Amino acid sequence: MDQKTKAEAFARLHHGAEILILPNAWDAASAAILADAGAKAVATSSAAVAWTFGYPDGDALPRPQLLMSIAAAAKAVGETPLTADIEGGFTDDLGELGEVIRGVIEAGAVGVNLEDGTRAAELHARKVAAARKAAEATGVSLFINARIDLYLRRLAEGHAAFAETVERAKRYLEAGASGIFVPGVKDEDVIGRLADAIAAPLNIILSPGLALAERLQALGVRRLSSGTAPFRAAYAPLGKAAAAYLATGEAAAFAAGAEGLPNLNQRFAS
Numbered sequence: 363m364d365q366k367t368k369a370e371a372f373a374r375l376h377h378g379a380e381i382l383i384l385p386n387a388w389d390a391a392s393a394a395i396l397a398d399a400g401a402k403a404v405a406t407s408s409a410a411v412a413w414t415f416g417y418p419d420g421d422a423l424p425r426p427q428l429l430m431s432i433a434a435a436a437k438a439v440g441e442t443p444l445t446a447d448i449e450g451g452f453t454d455d456l457g458e459l460g461e462v463i464r465g466v467i468e469a470g471a472v473g474v475n476l477e478d479g480t481r482a483a484e485l486h487a488r489k490v491a492a493a494r495k496a497a498e499a500t501g502v503s504l505f506i507n508a509r510i511d512l513y514l515r516r517l518a519e520g521h522a523a524f525a526e527t528v529e530r531a532k533r534y535l536e537a538g539a540s541g542i543f544v545p546g547v548k549d550e551d552v553i554g555r556l557a558d559a560i561a562a563p564l565n566i567i568l569s570p571g572l573a574l575a576e577r578l579q580a581l582g583v584r585r586l587s588s589g590t591a592p593f594r595a596a597y598a599p600l601g602k603a604a605a606a607y608l609a610t611g612e613a614a615a616f617a618a619g620a621e622g623l624p625n626l627n628q629r630f631a632s
Contacts, residue, residue, distance in 0.1 A: 363441050369472035369503045372403055372443035376505070376541055376563035381579035385588045386447070388414050391626055392592065393435035397442040398624065404439050406431060408447035408475070410593035421449050425462065428452070429469045436470025438630070445473030445505060450481065451489060459489055460496035463504070467497060473505035475543055480515065483530045487537040494538030507565055507585075508539035514546030524552060531560045541565055541585065548572050550581060557582025 363371070375382045385401050387393035388410035396404050409419035415427045428448065436444045446466055451459045466474060476493060478486035490508055497504035510530050512523050531542045543565035547553055550573055557564045563584035566572070568591050575586055599619045607615035 365467070365470070365472060365502055368441070368443050369505065372445065372472045373503065373505050373540065375402055375443070376584045381575050381583055382585040383575050384445075384585055385592055386410065386590070387435055388593055389431065390434040390438040390630070392596070393444070394438040394626065394629055395624070396592070397439040398629075401442065403443040403445065403473075404435065405445045405473075405475075405587060406435055406447050406471075407588075407590050407593060408449045409590050411447075413593070419449070421452050423449075423452070425452060425465065428462075429465050432466055432469035432471050443472050444470060445475070445507070446471040447475040449475075450477050450479050451493070454481070454485065454489070456488060456492040459492050463493045463496040464500060467500050467502050467504060471504075472502065473507060473540075475507045475509050476539075477509035477511055477543075478530065478534075479511050480517065483533055486530075487533045490534050490537040490539050505540045506538060507541045507543045508534035508537075509543040509545065509565075510534075511545070513544060516546075524555065527556065528559045531562070535560075535562050543567075543585075543587075545587075545589070550577070553578065553583060554581040 384403055384405050385396040386405045386407035387396050388407055393404050411431045412419045412423045417423045432446045451462050453459055493506055510527050512518050512527050518526050527544055541563040542560050544556060545567040548569055548571055565585040565587060566583050567587045567589045578586055603616045603619050
């Protein structure tokens, strides 16, 4: 499947009968494991990728490492569509953002998350438009998931947060976004009203206390992202096992956590 076809297939996953349950990877191994588990598509997590290279989340990761991580994950997932979280694009310069988008597509991604953070909505709309223009020039219909951080960062509360989120969603869609990502919202009533008010696929992020995928689908959500949950699920047990190993020197410290891991050497040799 070529990249153009893969991009079209990824877009269709947001308009099918079932909600897209999307797991987030951070390197080739995690991407391969998630794809082999049956994921219809795989995403990268900006925070998890940054941590992998020793950087904090928040537009701090150098571009070469960003593109390296995307290329490694894209190679590992093969025919499975890959979308990349590129934070705020790592720049507010529209020309540089175009370069980032072209690099991301060349690396193998068919979608991106592009967050507004604390930026003005007007600036982010221009960034979405610049990203769309750069993507279209490559011939790949990149799925641009415009992320609105009002709830996540608590930049507004109550009705003000809802109204501003809907207004920003409209602006970003007019600029060329394909979908809208609203992390940080868990209230079912708010989620349902957002899904009704936003004329594009709505993406929600996994969090404690959030309704299950079936319920979210009924509320109108089209995509559920895992965020850093897989990274935390992998690395928290590692920390505990390492502490036990250092205390005893016994193989049993790692044995339980390693059960079921596929032969990655064989996987990557094929």
